[in-house]
Amino acid sequence: MSDHELRISKIRDGTVLDHLPGGSALHVLAMLGIDGSEGTGVSVAMNVPSGRLGGKDVVKIEERELSQAEVDVLSLIAPRATVNIVREYDVTEKKRVERPESVRGVLACPNSSCITNAGEPVETRFDVLDDGVRCGYCEEIIREGIADHLDVA
Amino acid sequence: MRQDHLVAAGQLSRADVEGLLDRAAEFDAALAEGGGAALPARYPETVLALCFYEPSTRTKMSFETAMKRLGGRVVDMGSVDASSVSKGESLADTVRVIEGYADGLVLRHPREGAAKMAAEFVDVPVVNAGDGAGQHPSQTLLDLYTIREAAGLDDLTIGIVGDLKYGRTVHSLATALTEFDARMHFVSPESLQLPRSVRFDLHESGAQVREHTDLDEVLPELDVLYVTRIQRERFPDEDEYQKVAGEFKIDSDTLDAARDDLTVMHPLPRVDEIAPEIDDTDHAHYFEQAHNGVPVRMALLDQLLSNHE
Ligand SMILES: [Zn+2]
Numbered sequence: 001m002s003d004h005e006l007r008i009s010k011i012r013d014g015t016v017l018d019h020l021p022g023g024s025a026l027h028v029l030a031m032l033g034i035d036g037s038e039g040t041g042v043s044v045a046m047n048v049p050s051g052r053l054g055g056k057d058v059v060k061i062e063e064r065e066l067s068q069a070e071v072d073v074l075s076l077i078a079p080r081a082t083v084n085i086v087r088e089y090d091v092t093e094k095k096r097v098e099r100p101e102s103v104r105g106v107l108a109c110p111n112s113s114c115i116t117n118a119g120e121p122v123e124t125r126f127d128v129l130d131d132g133v134r135c136g137y138c139e140e141i142i143r144e145g146i147a148d149h150l151d152v153a
Numbered sequence: 154m155r156q157d158h159l160v161a162a163g164q165l166s167r168a169d170v171e172g173l174l175d176r177a178a179e180f181d182a183a184l185a186e187g188g189g190a191a192l193p194a195r196y197p198e199t200v201l202a203l204c205f206y207e208p209s210t211r212t213k214m215s216f217e218t219a220m221k222r223l224g225g226r227v228v229d230m231g232s233v234d235a236s237s238v239s240k241g242e243s244l245a246d247t248v249r250v251i252e253g254y255a256d257g258l259v260l261r262h263p264r265e266g267a268a269k270m271a272a273e274f275v276d277v278p279v280v281n282a283g284d285g286a287g288q289h290p291s292q293t294l295l296d297l298y299t300i301r302e303a304a305g306l307d308d309l310t311i312g313i314v315g316d317l318k319y320g321r322t323v324h325s326l327a328t329a330l331t332e333f334d335a336r337m338h339f340v341s342p343e344s345l346q347l348p349r350s351v352r353f354d355l356h357e358s359g360a361q362v363r364e365h366t367d368l369d370e371v372l373p374e375l376d377v378l379y380v381t382r383i384q385r386e387r388f389p390d391e392d393e394y395q396k397v398a399g400e401f402k403i404d405s406d407t408l409d410a411a412r413d414d415l416t417v418m419h420p421l422p423r424v425d426e427i428a429p430e431i432d433d434t435d436h437a438h439y440f441e442q443a444h445n446g447v448p449v450r451m452a453l454l455d456q457l458l459s460n461h462e
Contacts, residue, residue, distance in 0.1 A: 113285050115266040120243050122270050129353075137266025138287060139161075139350040 011041070014062040016084040016091075017074070022047045022055030024077055027147040031077065031106060032070055034061060072100040076107075076133065077147045102127045102136065108151035114138035124151065154456055158272040158279040162290040162325035163354065167332040174298050176452035177445070184222065184448060194224025196458060202255035204230045204247070205282070206238065206262045211421065212282050212292070215446035216259045222451055228255055245274045252277050257458060260284075278457035286319040286348070292420055293325035295449040296379070299442040303416040304376040306333045312371050314340040314401050315381030315426065317347045322420045323381055324351050331358035338371040339364045342397040345383065368401060372410050378403070380419045380426050404428035408436060418442050 020028055025044045029035065036042055041062035050056040065085050074081050075097045085093040105123040109116045115137050116124045125136035132143035142149060154169040165173075183192050201220040205213050217227045230251070238247070244267060251258060252275040260268045261282040268281030268288075283289045300306060311330065317323050317339050328351065330337060337355070339347055343366060347355075355362050365371055372378070380403055388394035403417065403426060419427055419439040431437050 111265060113264050115244070115262075115264040115270045115284075118244070118264050120245050120270060122245065122273070134350065134353075135266070137269050138285075139265070141349045141353055 009043075010089055011043075011060050011062045011086055012089055013087055014040075014060065014064055014085075015066045016086060017059040017061070017066075017078075018056070018082045018084070019050070019080050020057040020059065020078045021080075022057055024147065025057035025059050027077055027150060028057070028059060028074060028081075030150050031073060031147075032061075032066065034064075038064070040064065066095070068095060069100075071095045072098055073103050073106055075099045076103065076128070099128050103133070106151065107133065107142070107146065107149045109135045109138060109140055110142060110149055111135065111138050111140040114140065155460065157276075157457065157461055158268075158281075159290050159453065159457065160268040160272055160279065160281040160284075161288045162293045162329040165290070165294075165329060165332070170294070170297055170329065170332065173294055173449070173452045173456060174301055176455065177294070177298055177449040180222070180451040180455075181445070181448035192222060192224070195455065196220075196223045196225040199223070199225035199257070199458060200255045201225055201227045201257045201259065201454065202230065202251045203227055204251060204258060204260045204262075206233050206244075206260075206267075207283070208232070209261055209283065211443065211446070212261065213259075215443075216280075216282065216291075216450055216454075218447050219450035219454055222447065223454060225256075225454075244271060248275050248279075251275075257454065257461070278461050280453065280457065283321055285321070286324075287321050288325045288328075289321040289420075290325045290329075291450055291453055292322045292446075293329045294453060295442060295445045296322070296326050296418065296420070297329060298445045298449050299418060299438055300377055300416070302441075302445075303438050304414075306335070309333065309335040309376055310338070310374050311335055311377040311379060312338045312340055312368070312375045313379045313381070314368055316345045316383045316387065317341040317381075318345040319384070319387060320381045323379075324348070326379065327351055327360075328354055331355060331360045336361045337363070338375070340366070340368050340371065340401070342366065342383070342400075345387065345397075368407070369410065372407070372415075373412065375411065375415055377416045377418060378411070380417065380423075382419075382422075382424055382426055398425075402426060402428065403431060405430050405434075408434075411436070 025046050043060040045058040047055040071083050081097045083095040084091045104125050126133040134141045220227050248271045257278045259280045259282050263285050265285040265287035267284045272279040385394050416438045417436040
């Protein structure tokens with residue numbers, strides 16, 4: 001039994017996100033719009049020792065199966081994440097994290113004079129580059145600290 | 154050019170640019186021959202809306218003149234203070250209302266990406282006439298027209314000097330030049346160098362680009378020197394501004410080191426970046442550049458309106 005399994009018990013149905021970068025779990029939950037108000041169980045283990053990453057985070061979300069689109073958005077802050085869909089205590093599906101071509105409504109543009117920061121009825125759109133993302137409106141590029149720009153309710 | 158809108162210079166291929174400039178040359182010749190009288194009224198029923206959220210008399214007048222030379226009419230949103238903007242109406246709502254009045258829309262707005270967003274909300278053609286520190290692609294077309302007339306667009310060595318960070322005309326011009334065989338030298342104070350997004354595009358396109366803080370390093374090589382204004386308000390204190398502004402001021406002493414056939418351009422208005430003594434020399438092409446605004450914008454409107462028909 002591995003370390004993180006000792007810390008968090010198995011879930012019956014839902015999604016297990018493993019190999020998230022150490023310290024990123026709360027950003028991941030924010031990105032997925034999960035704040036605990038759903039009333040279902042959410043378990044978080046942060047900075048679990050991991051040979052591959054040094055320290056990783058693990059998140060278990062009960063009674064919710066993440067869609068492929070949600071999983072793809074994860075790639076912006078957790079490119080090496082593994083995603084397991086659990087049904088009746090068994091992993092029934094493993095989803096691959098792939099970088100999407102663009103993400104909508106997930107990030108806020110850091111450029112304060114971008115039209116998306118002007119109260120217009122428009123969803124943000126960022127094109128995903130090899131090493132960052134780029135605002136689809138003002139073309140600003142974000143390379144570092146993408147999680148700092150998460151714009152999720 | 155098959156697009157319905159012109160929001161950024163990156164939309165324009167070399168063929169698009171050449172087609173538009175050729176058409177502009179036809180309009181230019183017709184205007185030179187007999188003013189508007191030489192032109193058939195191509196768009197007698199067409200109304201173009203001018204939505205300028207920032208003042209720009211020249212750009213606005215040149216679009217207005219271009220539309221009228223094509224036989225059409227314009228409606229003008231007027232100054233922003235008097236409009237519903239100050240009552241808090243969104244740009245998205247405003248352009249959808251104006252779409253009901255007009256067949257095309259020219260937008261100048263202080264926020265980057267404004268024209269791109271506007272184009273998503275309306276079906277009539279949208280022309281970006283400047284969005285914050287973003288892009289100004291119709292200016293770029295007239296810049297390219299002027300460059301082509303003066304020096305040609307192939308095997309071109311161009312120096313672009315001044316405020317490269319906030320200068321939207323620079324951003325559009327640099328992007329457009331990646332379609333041509335141009336060696337670009339960017340000259341600016343360190344604090345006003347090109348923004349990351351423009352550098353990215355230049356790098357992606359494989360453009361030949363060098364950056365400098367000293368104009369003397371490159372001046373003797375240049376076919377074209379494109380000068381932009383360094384704005385006082387970009388600097389925290391007056392001393393810092395004076396230091397750099399003086400350094401990039403072009404006068405006859407500066408041009409001693411330049412080639413005789415150097416073309417000097419400026420999107421205007423200038424403050425004191427180019428000394429008046431240059432005006433009467435063969436170097437000065439900036440008034441011609443401004444003049445080219447009308448035929449070039451005629452070609453652009455003609456293209457977009459006919460695409461839309
Ligand atoms: Zn933006």
